[in-house]
Amino acid sequence: MQVLIHRDSKAWSLQVWFSFLAAVFLCGVGLAWLPGKDLDRTFMVMGYFFCLSAAFVLAKFVRDNEKAQAEGRSVDSPMFKYVVWTGFFAAMALTGWGLLRMEISETYKAFLGVSWLYLITCTFTLAKTLRDGHEADLAEARAEGRRSALSAE
DSSP states (O other): OOOOOOOOOHHHHHHHHHHHHHHHHHHHHHHHTOOSOHHHHHHHHHHHHHHHHHHHHHHHHHHHHHHHHHTTOOOSOHHHHHHHHHHHHHHHHHHHHHHHHSOSOHHHHHHHHHHHHHHHHHHHHHHHHHHHHHHHHHHHHHHHHHHHHHHHO
16 A cells, blocks of 8 residues: 655745745844843843743644544643743733833834744744654654565565
8 A cells, every 4th residue: 555645845844944044034133233231131031932932832832733633642741831821822912022122123022023923823824834843754754664674574
């Protein structure tokens, strides 16, 4: 029996990585030239990293639970679900609050806000692409194991 294993194209993977790196670059540029106080810059850097890590954790959590539900099993406790979602929304809300309260021009706030949201969307896309690649590798390894077992019989 032939097993069809879906893989993303190299062009798609390149686009995903390019978009993610462009978002990181834009955020870095915006933060490096952030006018105002060093404390504001430090807060925003921490907020961006908090949002970035929370987005990766949320993407993994959602994917793991979706797969587990399809298999009829439970992965995470309700409390962990609460922690993951609360962490993501707290990261987004606190970073947004910090951005809005800064005493900088509206144009600069818009640049930082758009680059930040671009980073978050690219993070979700990158997490999915990486996970799809990992699952395709596992499927290929399982298929190869089955072929080896059948040929050894």
